[in-house]
Amino acid sequence: MNVGEWAGLVAAAGSILGGGGWFVSRATRDAARATAAATEAAARANAAPAQQQASLAVLEATVKRVDEENGSLRGKMSRLEAVLRAFAWTTDRWSQQMHRAGIEPEPPHPLVEEYNRTGV
Template sequence: MNVGEWAAVIGAAGSLLGGGGFFVARATVKAARATAAAQQAAALATAAPAQQAANLAVLEATVRRVDEENGALRGEQARFRSLLRAFAWTVDRWAGQMHRAGIEPEPVHPLVEEYNRTGV
């Protein structure tokens, strides 16, 4: 029996008892609400593990993607540092050649001077 059928049965019984139908109908509505709330809570409890598994799958995929991106960025950064060192070495060599030829090069930028001093 569904909630509507129960309400009809209880309403009929209440009217037979004489005027108690209102209170019975009110109790039936409250019972129906309580049943609906319990069914909703049970559905949520049943769905929670599946939702957590889906959330975990999304998180794992995101972590894998970020790890791949970080690996690629680390590779690019290492290559850029190598290129910067090679460029600094080349420019230093050219400046030395200019000094030996009696040509005074323009002063280097402060960031270049810092890099030559510290390597960072």
């Protein structure tokens, strides 16, 4: 073989090996990406229980607060209903006193009539 033939052979081998190097570098890059994705997924999986615990703590605190507010509102509502019943009883008694005295009272408001009819 002469020098020109050797140069051609070396050039051909270089292009074949150079192309193989491209495939190797691409596979290495893809493997690095896969490893990074797996590491990130593992980190997320390890963080998930802590995140769930934090979310559960927030939910429990919210439920406790809402229960306390509901208890307070129920107490206020019960008191308001008791005052309304007492007021209705008092005004009914006054109305009866006026009828016995021959005084015709003003007609009650429609909401009062509805309450007297239904209790609601």
